[in-house]
Amino acid sequence: MDDLIISKIYLIRGLKVMLDGDLAELYGTETKKLKQQVKRNLNRFPSHYMFELTQEEYDSLRSQNVTLKRGEHSKYLPYVFTEHGVLMLSNVLKSAIAIDVSIRIIDVFVKLRETLADQSELWLQIERIKGKLNNQDKNMEIVFRYLDELIEQRETLKPRKRMGYKPDDEL
Numbered sequence: 001m002d003d004l005i006i007s008k009i010y011l012i013r014g015l016k017v018m019l020d021g022d023l024a025e026l027y028g029t030e031t032k033k034l035k036q037q038v039k040r041n042l043n044r045f046p047s048h049y050m051f052e053l054t055q056e057e058y059d060s061l062r063s064q065n066v067t068l069k070r071g072e073h074s075k076y077l078p079y080v081f082t083e084h085g086v087l088m089l090s091n092v093l094k095s096a097i098a099i100d101v102s103i104r105i106i107d108v109f110v111k112l113r114e115t116l117a118d119q120s121e122l123w124l125q126i127e128r129i130k131g132k133l134n135n136q137d138k139n140m141e142i143v144f145r146y147l148d149e150l151i152e153q154r155e156t157l158k159p160r161k162r163m164g165y166k167p168d169d170e171l
Contacts, residue, residue: 005108010080012057016112017080018105023089026105027098031078037092038079044092049085053077083109 008022020038024031038045053061058077081089083106090102 001104002108002111005105006112009108009112010061012053012061012080013051015082016109017082018086020079020081023081023086023105026101027089027093027095029093029095029098034089034093035079038089041092044088045081045085048082049088050079050081052079 005026008018008026009016010019011017020034021031024034027034038050055077086102086105086109090099
C-alpha cells in the first residue's frame with residue numbers, strides 16, 4: 001500500500017501533494033463526493049492545505065504521468081491536498097476507511113520527509129568532501145607552479161665553475 005501511496009504523491013509548486021481523484025480512490029469514495037465534503041467545509045482547508053491546479057499545471061502533470069489521460073478524469077480542474085490537507089480530509093469524511101487511509105498516507109509523508117532529511121545530510125557530507133578536494137587541487141596547483149618557477153630559475157642561471165684541482169676545460 002505504501003508504494004501505491006508514494007506513486008500518487010506529486011511535487012507541485014514546491015509542495016508534496018495528492019490529487020483529489022487519487023485520494024477518493026484510496027478512501028473508497030467518488031471524487032464528486034469528496035469535493036462536496038470539501039466545499040461544505042472550506043474553512044478547514046486554507047490554501048496551504050489544499051488548492052486547485054491551474055490548467056497548465058494539470059496539463060503538465062498529465063503529460064508527465066501516463067495514468068492521467070485526457071477524458072479519464074473530471075472536466076473540472078482537480079484539487080490537490082498537502083499532508084495537512086489529507087489529515088483534514090479524514091476529519092471531514094469521518095469514515096473508518098478514511099481515517100485508516102489518512103493515517104497510512106501521513107506515515108508515508110513522514111517517511112518521505114525522513115528520507116529527504118537523510119539525503120540532505122548525505123549531500124552536506126558530499127559538499128564538504130568537494131570543498132576539501134577543491135582546496136587540495138588548489139594546493140597541488142601552487143606546488144606545481146613553484147616547481148615550474150624553480151625549473152625556470154635553474155635554466156636561467158649561468159653554469160657555475162667547477163671547484164677542484166682540474167680546470168673545467170681539462171674535463
